[in-house]
Amino acid sequence: MTKNGGLLADALVHLKPLMDDERISDDARRRLSQPNRVVEVEIPLRMDDGSLKVFTGWRSLYDNTRGPGKGGIRFHPNVTGDEVAALSFWMAVKCAVVDLPFGGAKGGICVDPKQLSRLELERLSRGYIRALLDVIGPDRDIPAPDVNTNETIMGWMADEYRQAAGRHQRGVITGKPPGHGGSLGRTAATGRGALQVLNIWERRRGRADQRPRIAVQGFGNAGFHFARLAHDAGYRVVAIADSRGAIYREEGLDPLPIWERKHESSELSGQVYCEETVCSEVEVDKLTNEELLALDVDVLVLAALENAITEKNVDAIRAPTILEIANGPINNAADRKLAERDVTVIPDVLANSGGVIVSHLEWVQNRMGDYWSEDEIERRLAERLGEQADLVFERAIAEDESLRSAAYRQGIERIAMAMDGLGTERYFCGDTGP
Numbered sequence: 507m508t509k510n511g512g513l514l515a516d517a518l519v520h521l522k523p524l525m526d527d528e529r530i531s532d533d534a535r536r537r538l539s540q541p542n543r544v545v546e547v548e549i550p551l552r553m554d555d556g557s558l559k560v561f562t563g564w565r566s567l568y569d570n571t572r573g574p575g576k577g578g579i580r581f582h583p584n585v586t587g588d589e590v591a592a593l594s595f596w597m598a599v600k601c602a603v604v605d606l607p608f609g610g611a612k613g614g615i616c617v618d619p620k621q622l623s624r625l626e627l628e629r630l631s632r633g634y635i636r637a638l639l640d641v642i643g644p645d646r647d648i649p650a651p652d653v654n655t656n657e658t659i660m661g662w663m664a665d666e667y668r669q670a671a672g673r674h675q676r677g678v679i680t681g682k683p684p685g686h687g688g689s690l691g692r693t694a695a696t697g698r699g700a701l702q703v704l705n706i707w708e709r710r711r712g713r714a715d716q717r718p719r720i721a722v723q724g725f726g727n728a729g730f731h732f733a734r735l736a737h738d739a740g741y742r743v744v745a746i747a748d749s750r751g752a753i754y755r756e757e758g759l760d761p762l763p764i765w766e767r768k769h770e771s772s773e774l775s776g777q778v779y780c781e782e783t784v785c786s787e788v789e790v791d792k793l794t795n796e797e798l799l800a801l802d803v804d805v806l807v808l809a810a811l812e813n814a815i816t817e818k819n820v821d822a823i824r825a826p827t828i829l830e831i832a833n834g835p836i837n838n839a840a841d842r843k844l845a846e847r848d849v850t851v852i853p854d855v856l857a858n859s860g861g862v863i864v865s866h867l868e869w870v871q872n873r874m875g876d877y878w879s880e881d882e883i884e885r886r887l888a889e890r891l892g893e894q895a896d897l898v899f900e901r902a903i904a905e906d907e908s909l910r911s912a913a914y915r916q917g918i919e920r921i922a923m924a925m926d927g928l929g930t931e932r933y934f935c936g937d938t939g940p
């Protein structure tokens with residue numbers, strides 16, 4: 507699990523400052539230093555042309571002390587066991603930061619889904635679940651969407667589990683389509699939560715009314731909904747990037763028509779406004795991804811993948827505030843340099859927790875067999891996230907530490923407290939079951 511630049515090792519560096527914290531026992535430190543288990547599976551896929559391909563997939567359960575494992579499934583050609591393990595560590599910390607009764611898990615398949623037909627994608631998604639039937643479950647480990655997976659894929663996966671179990675087990679997966687046990691509000695939840703966290707921070711800094719200029723790297727589920735809601739809330743979204751490049755407009759961009767056009771042409775281009783039959787396109791400048799990262803904006807939003815900012819490009823960053831919607835978008839070397847320059851980083855384990863908070867609400871609704879309105883989901887999301895973000899911000903200010911450090915302390919202390927809750931002297935020799 508060392509490929510991909512040792513992502514897990516880089517992620518675990520955040521545990522080091524907690525080593526002297528007397529609230530974290532030696533036992534807890536030791537148990538938190540590696541994943542509980544990482545399962546690797548080979549998934550045979552019958553292609554439409556009759557040939558057979560075999561794809562490798564993983565599911566990592568980092569820790570399940572506070573509850574069943576929870577975390578998304580990623581389909582990407584660069585997925586490795588090391589990446590999935592690192593993502594499961596971040597999930598464990600995140601669920602504890604916002605006080606959800608879940609541990610941390612994550613899964614993935616090394617595949618470029620754009621090379622598959624829809625039927626091949628469905629067979630692969632179902633094959634992944636069949637291969638992992640023994641490790642997932644509503645009280646064991648509960649997957650959800652992540653990069654290149656969506657509610658349709660979650661629906662196929664939940665249906666495969668239902669067929670294998672011989673009964674409905676809605677709570678096995680979250681992020682499902684409404685009508686199949688999905689919750690209203692889950693699709694936009696990550697972006698909505700990230701905007702709420704940014705708003706709270708901006709209010710604390712007395713900058714709430716200043717219409718900050720923002721640039722957004724990553725225009726998928728998380729980045730798009732964030733940009734759309736931020737635009738509606740009065741922020742000026744001046745730049746947007748996806749994996750192919752970026753667009754920029756100083757007066758601001760309207761993310762919704764850009765998203766609609768991207769889905770017609772697969773490219774980012776200027777927004778189009780139509781009145782009756784007359785349509786006009788707004789001119790935009792094209793930028794590279796690196797140029798977007800270096801823009802002199804108030805807030806740089808990272809909503810793509812890990813390691814967007816490393817020691818190689820950190821010196822070019824000019825934004826005073828960075829919002830991490832992606833998991834692990836800044837490596838440790840870059841994080842240290844940003845801290846030296848007093849750049850505020852609102853960390854992933856808090857900023858992107860809106861998704862898993864609404865996943866928890868979906869799981870609760872599945873267990874109740876009754877469903878809430880979208881307003882009720884948004885109210886519950888705002889309540890939990892508001893309370894937990896305030897705790898992190900107050901701790902950071904009181905202890906004069908970075909927001910990342912304060913968030914990690916909040917999460918790791920809660921996990922350690924649960925680990926020690928049964929007594930540090932209890933007989934413990936591995937705990938891979940539910």
Ligand SMILES: NC(=O)C1=CN([C@@H]2O[C@H](COP(=O)(O)OP(=O)(O)OC[C@H]3O[C@@H](n4cnc5c(N)ncnc54)[C@H](O)[C@@H]3O)[C@@H](O)[C@H]2O)C=CC1
Nearest residue numbers: 652653654696724725726727728748749810832833858861
């Ligand atoms: N979907 C969710 O509910 C949650 C997602 N996240 C994290 O947010 C990030 C994005 O996830 P999703 O939006 O769900 O994925 P997605 O697959 O919907 O979108 C990913 C976006 O990133 C873009 N991208 C990829 N490489 C890029 C690059 N080098 N430069 C610029 N853009 C690039 C893609 O073109 C796409 O627009 C990931 O790190 C994910 O783990 C975190 C919490 C929850």
Ligand SMILES: O=C(O)CCC(=O)C(=O)O
Nearest residue numbers: 577578650652861862865
């Ligand atoms: O909704 C979930 O369970 C997890 C979402 C996720 O993968 C993440 O927060 O990184």
